[in-house]
Amino acid sequence: MTDTPSSEQRAKETGDYRDTVFLPKTDFPMKAGLPQKEPAILAKWLEGNLEGQIREARRGRDQFILHDGPPYANGDMHIGHALNHILKDMVVRTQTLKGKDAPYVPGWDCHGLPIEWKVEEQYRKKKLNKDEVPVEEFRAECRAYAQHWVDTQREQLKRLGIGGDWDHPYLTMDYEAEATIVRELLKFAANDMLYRGAKPVMWSPVEKTALAEAEIEYEDIVSTQIDVAFEIVESPIKELVGAYAVIWTTTPWTIPVNQAIAYGPDIEYVLIHHGDRRYLVAEDLCYGLSLRTGANERGSGAPPSGETKVTIYKGSDLAGTIARHPMHALGGFFARPRPFLAGDFVTTDSGTGLVHMSPDHGEDDFDLCKANGLDPVFAVEGDGKYREDWGWLGGQGSVINPKFNAPDGPICTDLREAGALLAASADYKHSYPHSWRSKAKVIYRCTPQWFVPMDKVMTHIEPKAPREQRWESEGGAINPAEEGLCDAPTLRQAAMHAIDRTRFVPEKGRNRIGSMVKDRPDWVLSRQRAWGVPITLFVDRKTGHYLNDPVVNDRIVAAVREGGVDAWNDARAQEYLGDKYNAADYERIVDILDVWFDSGCTHAFVLESGRWPALVRHDGSTHSADLYLEGSDQHRGWFQSSLLESCGTRGQAPYKAVLTHGFTMDSKGFKMSKSLGNTISPIDLMRDYGADILRLWALSVDFTEDHRIGKEILTGVADQYRKLRNSFRYLLGALDGFTEEERITDVTAMPELERYMLSLLADLDAKLARAVDDFDYNSYTRLLADFCNEDLSAFYFDIRKDVLYCDLGRAAPLGTDTRRAYRSVLDTLFHALVRYAAPVLVFTSEEVWGTRYPGAGSVHLLEWPEIETLLHPGEGRGPSPAGASSNPPEMGPRLRGDTALTEKWAQIRETRALVTERIEPLRREKIIRSSLEAEVWLPNEGGDVDFEEIFITSSVHRGDWDVKRTENHKCGRCWRHLPEVETDGSLCNRCDTVLTSA
The missing domain is CATH 1.10.730.20 (Isoleucyl-tRNA Synthetase; Domain 1)
Structure with a gap:
């Protein structure tokens, strides 16, 4: 056979x-087909509870806890949103890969103006008035709106491949979370770290509420600029009596609330004679005034160029000077004297060197006037109109309306008729604050608000150890940020100390948040809205002090935990106050909390409540996440509000490290916006490319x-x-x-x-x-x-x-x-x-x-x-x-x-690249078809390396640089051109050996 x-x-x-x-x-x-394959892989993970498997596999290991910053639940995921969560997922997955127990609990911020504004928009489309709807019904709609977008964003983030406990996210609108926020607020109250005061705050007339700095964005606008003359009626310098102090402003609507004029003590002023009038102005700004008044025919009595300058006065000489308001004939408020006040903020960068003061509408104005006994008058209502009983323009506005402030608007018209308007032109370009959400201009408006003081000593925070003990425990080095912290610190000091002890990636984040905290004013907590956590305080109607009773506080927290924010209402006031107090004697505060306070409390709810066992520290500690990660704008937002809340209640930061990323621009480097049509949807990208391509992009850029x-x-x-x-x-x-x-x-x-x-x-x-x-x-x-x-x-x-x-x-x-x-x-x-x-x-x-x-x-x-x-x-x-x-x-x-091995092969690879470079011309000229047909001569050939194998050539010889087509025949099996191959198609020794039967 x-x-x-x-x-x-x-x-x-x-x-x-x-x-x-x-x-x-x-x-x-080879073809990925990611848009089709990825959903099936995701479904398998969810069906098999991969997150639960990971948690079980890492149980008891060293922990790494990233606390998720809560995005607003109001819209589809955008590209910045996607980048942020991809980075967070990369943190969690790499720490998990390193063997750590790194749980991820996603969260959402569900209160506040963004959601309330969207629900109001739906009302307006239906021609309904929010204020005519029971507040509980309105809040229910806000809650439903937020839940819809939580569910939507959750599915979008899952599709992006973000791993986490998606079945148990944290929501700031959960009753337990709302109760925690109330509890944290009442800690500030119990520690005497709340006060109610009237200060100018950023106010949105469109949204009718105060705004935080983090809710403001700046856009370039064109405003009306005016020069107004205030007649001087009294002065230690007799020559000034009867002259006119000239002020310049880009907010004409603040003139009806003017109460004083500020000057710079070290600025030199001159008195300009023109006809039968004399004008007081900073010497360095005379020319600019001449340009404005000479080029504008709407003014009256304006000094033209070529006027005579006489007498120079030092600013400090103006002390005791008094002017009168241009509309003094109206009597009442407008007939009061307008004193000259020394202000170190007055400069000669622009204007006239004299600044009109409206304590209702500016921080410097408020501070200077308050120090001199001039209080706000609250003339501008929440909707931006002057109150009905105001002596000039009562019931009119809105003050942010360009037409209202225009050169032919009511303010300028009245000032012109009074002979006080020297110049007016609607051509001043500058940056101006706008509401991040409504995109409408905002104003500084003085209203009664609730504040957390930045510079009050926090007696409830334990003092630092004596300096000598700290020196010994910290290896002989005392950080400058600790100076002054031996005694109980202020909130500002505690926050600066915590910043110094936090790791920042990149490092420049430390200076950014540090400069903000160093100079920030007191924290404005109150908002005049409906959807949010209430400021659960009772204020004594006689003394003006809020009630600080632990028993009452416990009742309030328990009620919110059971019924949410709707539990804070008049009907239950006496229930909370109990038999000890009479509800008629107390004002129940109806303002809600700044939404940044909500999100600043998430560390208390998420990390300390025990609701998520995976986040409970093995060592029994309950505070400080290993990492917070958000965009760089959160230095003034969530990073800062979390820092202040935690330092105010616990004396330390809620994080050990902070990582920040930049913003995603279009391909030309422009900011993305719907109006420019340059936005890119991550949802569309996943549909076209797949999530892994989007992830690879996010992790390839210098974020x-x-x-x-x-x-x-x-x-x-x-x-x-x-x-x-x-x-x-x-x-x-x-x-x-x-x-x-x-x-x-x-x-x-x-x-x-x-x-x-x-x-x-x-x-x-x-x-x-x-x-x-x-x-x-x-x-x-x-x-x-x-x-x-x-x-x-x-x-x-x-x-x-x-x-x-x-x-x-x-x-x-x-x-x-x-x-x-x-x-x-x-x-x-x-x-x-x-x-x-x-x-x-x-x-x-x-x-x-x-x-x-x-x-x-x-x-x-x-x-x-x-x-x-x-x-x-x-x-x-x-x-x-x-x-x-x-x-x-x-x-x-x-x-x-093994540096010797690495260095040796690095040189070999350099030589290989040179050989490839010299072979390429022969390939282009079709002298050879592949490097296997090439013979190479090298100056340094030799040693223990098979250069033919490394260079993938027929042979390599020692000699001057040269590359030629080999005359060796081609093996029919391995295609190498070798001396032992007798004819093309026959076998080389190696191939003959491996094909020989055993």
């Missing part, structure tokens, strides 16, 4: 060696600065993704059929190239670990991509493909030792790289892992590879019938720090 010929024999007979060559084989497709996104940028990111995907595809194909029997465990027995690649991997591991510690995800992603593209695909894979394809035959069923070493290193690379990539490409890495180990569970359950002990098989190592171990492979000899 004749034996059936083997495939090797048939190949030799026919010259067709395709079936004898090992070609990588994998079901992992610490403002950064860009656009079609061309995303095309580049997609190309980068394809290269990473193809690296994994190659690894999967090249490792097809790999078994433990094939593994080489002795690293020292491997070829030098393999040892070099393991050394590079060890160096990469160290750099990636450092990037994780530094939150440097731009470097992390770049290092990973460069290693896959440059070290693997363009170098290692390229060199070793010949060994992979051809060093396997019947005579060597596991392949040559070189091939076995290569595949052993590929397995090591696979286990390391799939882990490194998992936090970045969350869906793709899962697809890669599942392709090789279908039954091994999620890649996101794995831990950081122990590169230092890779390759030696240890307990639980490698794939098994149940799948792959969640533990990385172990190693033998230490490879890190």
Whole structure:
């Protein structure tokens, strides 16, 4: 009976060696199809409760807690929103990969003006008045609106691959959260850290409420600028009596509330004679006044250019001077004297050097007038109109209306008729504050509000240890920020001290928030709205002091915990006050809290309540997250409100580190806006590209600065993704059929190239670990991509493909030792790289892992590879019938720090690049078709390296630089051109050997 010929024999007979060559084989497709695949992977995670599996796997480990800053629940996820959550997810996943227990509890801010404003817009469309609807009904609609967007954003963020406890997010509108916010407010009250006072605050006439600085954005506008003459009626300088003090302003509407005139004590003023009038103005600003008055015909009695200047006065000489209001004939308020007051804020940068003072509508105005016994008059109502009984323009407005302030508007018209308007023109361009939400202009308006004092000593905060003890405990170094903290600190001091002890990434964040806290005014807590947590205080109608009774406070907190903010109402006032007090004797405060106070309290609700067991510290401590992460605008927002709330109640920051990112611009560097039509929706991007492409973009940019996104940028990111995907595809194909029997465990027995690649991997591991510690995800992603593209695909894979394809035959069923070493290193690379990539490409890495180990569970359950002990098989190592171990492979000899090996191969790679460069012209001229047909001469050829293999050429000789087409024949199996190949298509010695039957 004749034996059936083997495939090797048939190949030799026919010259067709395709079936004898090992070609990588994998079901992992080159085309990603992410928009279709990712939802299925996400569904599998949710169905299998991957988050619960991770929590169980990391139970009892060292903890890393990132506290999620609550976004507003009012609209679809936008690109900045996506970037923010991708960064947070990267933090959590990398810390989890490092073996830590890093839970993520997402949250939403559900109170405040953004949501209330949207519900009001719905009312206006229906021609309904919010104030005519029961407040409980209105709040219910706000609550439903917020819940809708919480649910919507939650699904969008899940689709982005963000892992977390999505079934149990924290919402500031949860009754328990509302009760916690009330409890935190009452801590300030109990510690005498609240007061009610009248101060100018940012006020939105459109939204009819005070606004925080974080709710303000600045836009360029064009305003009316006017020069107004105030007649001087009394002065120690007799020559000034009867003259006119000239003031300049860009807010004409504040003239009806003027109470004084400020001057600079060190400024020099001159008295200008023009006709029968004399005008007092700063000497340095005379020319500007001449330009304004000479160019504007709407003024009356304005001094033209060429006027006579006489007598120079020092500002300090103006003390005791009194003027009268241009509308003094109206009597009452307008007939009162307008004193000249020294103000160190007065400059000669613009205007006239004399500033009219309206304590109702400016911080400097308020402080200076208050110090001189001039109180606000509250003439402008919440809607921006003068109150009905006001002597001039009563019931008119709105004061932010350009027409109201125009040169032909009612204010300028009346001033002109009174002979006081010297100039008026609607051409002054400047930056002006607007409401972040309504986009309407805001004003400074003095109203009674509730404040937290920044500079009052907090006696409830324990004093710092004596300086000598601190010196000893802190290694002999006292931080300057601690100076003055031996006694009980003020809130400002405590906050500055906490800032100094916090890590900031990038470091410039420290100065940014520090400068804001250092100079910020008292914290305005109250808002005049309906949807929010109420300021749950009772104020004694006789004394004006708020009630501070722990029993009453406990009743209020319990009621809010049971029924939410609606529990704070008149009907239950006596219930809270109990038998000890009479509700008729107390005013129940109806203002609500600044929404930043709400979000500033989330640390108390989320980190301390015990509602989320994963967030409970193992050591029993209940305070301070490891990290807060938000956009750089939150230095004046959530970072600061959380800092102040925590320092005011606990004497320390609620975070150990703060990471900030910049803003996403369009491809040209412009801010995104709907009006410009340059917005990019992450929802659309996921539909077109997939979430992993969006994640790769977010983690590739330098997020610490403002950064860009656009079609061309995303095309580049997609190309980068394809290269990473193809690296994994190659690894999967090249490792097809790999078994433990094939593994080489002795690293020292491997070829030098393999040892070099393991050394590079060890160096990469160290750099990636450092990037994780530094939150440097731009470097992390770049290092990973460069290693896959440059070290693997363009170098290692390229060199070793010949060994992979051809060093396997019947005579060597596991392949040559070189091939076995290569595949052993590929397995090591696979286990390391799939882990490194998992936090970045969350869906793709899962697809890669599942392709090789279908039954091994999620890649996101794995831990950081122990590169230092890779390759030696240890307990639980490698794939098994149940799948792959969640533990990385172990190693033998230490490879890190082998600088001699690294330097040697760095030189070899430089030479390889030069060879490739010299071969390319021959390829372009079609003298050769591939580098395998080239013979190379090098000045430094030699040593223990197979240069033909490294350069993928026919041969390499020592001599002057040269590259020529080889005369060697081509092996029919491996296609190498070698001296021993007798004719094209015959076999080289290596191929003949591996095809020889055993």
